[in-house]
Amino acid sequence: xxxxxxxxxxxxxxxxxxxxxxxxxxxxxxxxxxxxxxxxxxxxxxxxxxxxxxxxxxxxxxxxxxxxxxxxxxxxxxxxxxxxxxxxxxxxxxxxxxxxxxxxxxxxxxxxxxxxxxxxxxxxxxxxxxxxxxxxxxxxxxxxxxxxxxxxxxxxxxxxxxxxxxxxxxxxxxxxxxxxxxxxxxxxxxxxxxxxxxxxxxxxxxxxxxxxxxxxxxxxxxxxxxxxxxxxxxxxxxxxxxxxxxxxxxxxxxxxxxxxxxxxxxxxxxxxxxxxxxxxxxxxxxxxxxxxxxxxxxxxxxxxxxxxxxxxxxxxxxxxxxxxxxxxxxxxxxxxxxxxxxxxxxxxxxxxxxxxxxxxxxxxxxxxx
Ligand SMILES: Cc1ncc(C[n+]2csc(CCOP(=O)(O)OP(=O)(O)O)c2C)c(N)n1
Numbered sequence: 001x002x003x004x005x006x007x008x009x010x011x012x013x014x015x016x017x018x019x020x021x022x023x024x025x026x027x028x029x030x031x032x033x034x035x036x037x038x039x040x041x042x043x044x045x046x047x048x049x050x051x052x053x054x055x056x057x058x059x060x061x062x063x064x065x066x067x068x069x070x071x072x073x074x075x076x077x078x079x080x081x082x083x084x085x086x087x088x089x090x091x092x093x094x095x096x097x098x099x100x101x102x103x104x105x106x107x108x109x110x111x112x113x114x115x116x117x118x119x120x121x122x123x124x125x126x127x128x129x130x131x132x133x134x135x136x137x138x139x140x141x142x143x144x145x146x147x148x149x150x151x152x153x154x155x156x157x158x159x160x161x162x163x164x165x166x167x168x169x170x171x172x173x174x175x176x177x178x179x180x181x182x183x184x185x186x187x188x189x190x191x192x193x194x195x196x197x198x199x200x201x202x203x204x205x206x207x208x209x210x211x212x213x214x215x216x217x218x219x220x221x222x223x224x225x226x227x228x229x230x231x232x233x234x235x236x237x238x239x240x241x242x243x244x245x246x247x248x249x250x251x252x253x254x255x256x257x258x259x260x261x262x263x264x265x266x267x268x269x270x271x272x273x274x275x276x277x278x279x280x281x282x283x284x285x286x287x288x289x290x291x292x293x294x295x296x297x298x299x300x301x302x303x304x305x306x307x308x309x310x311x312x313x314x315x316x317x318x319x320x321x322x323x324x325x326x327x328x329x330x331x332x333x334x335x336x337x338x339x340x341x342x343x344x345x346x347x348x349x350x351x352x353x354x355x356x357x358x359x360x361x362x363x364x365x366x367x368x369x
Pocket of ligand 1 (some may be wrong): 023075205206230283
């Protein structure tokens with residue numbers, strides 16, 4: 001196992017002093033260490049992974065230094081465009097070090113949404129003509145070689161990280177002022193829904209909690225579309241569904257997901273039918289992957305949603321308020337509810353035991369009735 005702080009110090013010693021990226025569960029300890037030891041201008045938690053490539057590019061142009069971009073391999077897709085049309089040697093030729101968490105690595109058990117991404121991670125980089133190096137415990141020479149490579153070729157290189165490579169990096173537990181948990185908020189929302197109401201829920205623990213709530217209540221899962229991957233696209237899936245059915249479609253999003261592709265909301269609000277309902281669980285963090293902050297507490301989310309075209313945006317911090325505002329969402333168009341929740345989740349939170357395809361089939365059957 002790699003001593004996380006020693007790895008960070010080694011990068012700094014090699015003049016890698018600028019970090020940008022989206023947090024990842026496999027890189028949780030490294031992200032925590034970077035956050036604690038770099039100032040806010042030298043560690044930018046970006047809306048999506050493409051932003052991080054662009055930021056590292058801008059930093060290099062201004063300083064001639066090499067940025068470090070961290071991401072989960074799920075984020076490669078978001079990074080492809082700026083990697084190929086900005087940093088690529090045939091365009092602006094911008095060197096940088098990518099650190100990529102390898103979810104779904106072949107031979108290592110992982111969730112369905114990570115299996116294909118894990119299998120194609122190395123081939124994807126190969127297709128982009130980006131050299132990959134698989135991080136080893138004796139990383140010093142690897143970092144030296146990466147540095148030499150990017151200096152020589154003026155292009156990105158990717159360090160691919162297996163599960164469990166970084167030692168625990170202890171920091172104080174992230175906190176916020178709110179008192180209800182995401183799971184309590186979700187259960188309160190579900191209490192107000194009927195068989196005629198459908199859910200499209202976001203990536204991470206939100207969908208896992210919804211699955212477990214249904215299990216606990218002995219209910220079917222066919223009203224819930226669990227967006228296990230595809231972070232940031234939950235609201236667009238819900239929009240498509242709400243156009244295709246008269247049933248109510250409740251998008252249950254997270255603030256990290258909302259911010260990841262916020263541009264889509266301007267379009268969503270311009271076309272959303274009356275049965276599209278938006279619920280944002282705002283805990284100010286990427287809670288599912290280690291609690292790294294998002295900018296959701298730095299912006300006024302209510303005003304943002306209103307500016308994007310929502311007609312009413314309610315805010316709730318208690319179960320009573322959730323119940324009250326859920327009834328306000330009904331029968332009116334462009335209604336949103338922002339629920340503020342504390343951080344953390346149950347230690348024993350499980351994972352969906354119904355496969356994504358079976359989840360989809362059950363929902364399609366129900367919607368076609
Ligand atoms: C494109 C992409 N980047 C990163 C991830 C890793 N990831 C999974 S859940 C998550 C955090 C989601 O944060 P938020 O939407 O605020 O929900 P919370 O976990 O706080 O409930 C991240 C970064 C991913 N799945 N996909």
